[in-house]
Amino acid sequence: MRFGMDFGGTNLKAGVFNEAGESIVFEQTPLRSHMQGDLLDNLIVYALRLTGGYDITAGGLAIKGLVDSKAGRVVEDVGEGNLLAGADLRGAFRRALGVPFAVENDARAYAWGEWCFGAGQGTEVMACLTLGTGVGGAVVTHGAPYIGADPLGGILGGHLTIDRNGPPCPCGSRGCLELFCSATAFRARVEEAHPELAGNIGDTLSLGATLPAFFEAVRDQGTTYQATLDAYLDDLAFGVINIIHAFGPDMVVLGGGVMNSADCILPGLIERVDAGAWTVPRGRVDIAAAALGNRAASLGVAFHPSLDGHAESRGSEPHESLF
Numbered sequence: 001m002r003f004g005m006d007f008g009g010t011n012l013k014a015g016v017f018n019e020a021g022e023s024i025v026f027e028q029t030p031l032r033s034h035m036q037g038d039l040l041d042n043l044i045v046y047a048l049r050l051t052g053g054y055d056i057t058a059g060g061l062a063i064k065g066l067v068d069s070k071a072g073r074v075v076e077d078v079g080e081g082n083l084l085a086g087a088d089l090r091g092a093f094r095r096a097l098g099v100p101f102a103v104e105n106d107a108r109a110y111a112w113g114e115w116c117f118g119a120g121q122g123t124e125v126m127a128c129l130t131l132g133t134g135v136g137g138a139v140v141t142h143g144a145p146y147i148g149a150d151p152l153g154g155i156l157g158g159h160l161t162i163d164r165n166g167p168p169c170p171c172g173s174r175g176c177l178e179l180f181c182s183a184t185a186f187r188a189r190v191e192e193a194h195p196e197l198a199g200n201i202g203d204t205l206s207l208g209a210t211l212p213a214f215f216e217a218v219r220d221q222g223t224t225y226q227a228t229l230d231a232y233l234d235d236l237a238f239g240v241i242n243i244i245h246a247f248g249p250d251m252v253v254l255g256g257g258v259m260n261s262a263d264c265i266l267p268g269l270i271e272r273v274d275a276g277a278w279t280v281p282r283g284r285v286d287i288a289a290a291a292l293g294n295r296a297a298s299l300g301v302a303f304h305p306s307l308d309g310h311a312e313s314r315g316s317e318p319h320e321s322l323f
């Protein structure tokens with residue numbers, strides 16, 4: 001059995017998985033319910049409770065921010081993850097659980113999970129974008145997560161510029177994909193164009209009620225809302241095309257709550273990407289919705305390649321999705 005925990009922007013997700021990647025236990029809890037007192041102590045107590053009674057052989061923590069997976073710690077982050085920056089996370093969990101432990105950026109863990117057990121199984125090069133609080137990205141090439149010369153390699157898909165005249169971004173550049181295409185940004189676009197669909201005031205979830213209501217409205221009365229969706233898809237397509245031009249993947253996997261409405265997103269997105277991405281032959285790259293939902297990052301880090309050679313052979317033998 002393996003243990004995986006995903007410390008995200010809003011929620012903590014954690015589970016125990018068997019060697020086939022099936023969930024034995026899986027829980028999602030609000031991050032704020034773990035914030036009283038010492039955060040790291042709380043996470044460890046929670047991990048011990050969740051894994052109690054199971055024979056755990058390896059574990060991992062997926063976490064937002066700039067993660068040095070070799071050192072097993074967060075180097076830098078903004079917001080609540082800051083509380084864990086600099087701490088020896090891998091050492092603390094390894095001592096507490098008594099098993100090899102991996103720490104990885106959440107988007108990279110998400111992509112690895114989708115490649116091992118989800119939509120990306122069997123692909124040679126898979127790129128992944130998660131449309132959530134921000135836009136996460138990661139790439140798996142030839143059976144290994146792409147890392148780059150510093151820990152940010154491949155994970156900055158949200159910071160591809162799609163508008164040189166766009167607003168400045170905290171990353172230092174401007175007009176980044178994330179500013180237009182995260183679930184948060186999409187929600188703001190919808191609420192500006194269609195105030196009647198706005199979710200509850202004070203709702204801090206990135207999706208809230210607005211986007212589900214919007215997609216329902218698109219399905220019911222397309223013409224009124226289609227222009228807003230089209231503008232979003234135009235922007236998202238630039239991001240996907242840039243990713244394809246950079247990495248030449250077989251597949252781009254899109255995840256995050258927005259993809260619960262993949263039926264509204266994918267047809268228009270595929271049409272735009274096929275028209276704009278230079279591949280041989282044109283239209284070669286599959287654009288697919290993620291298959292593992294909120295489990296992908298926990299699962300990915302639980303089977304992190306640093307833990308053993310277990311995942312090495314997975315890419316060559318695609319198998320049925322287990323979820």
Ligand SMILES: [Zn+2]
Binds near residue numbers: 169170171172
């Ligand atoms: Zn940026």
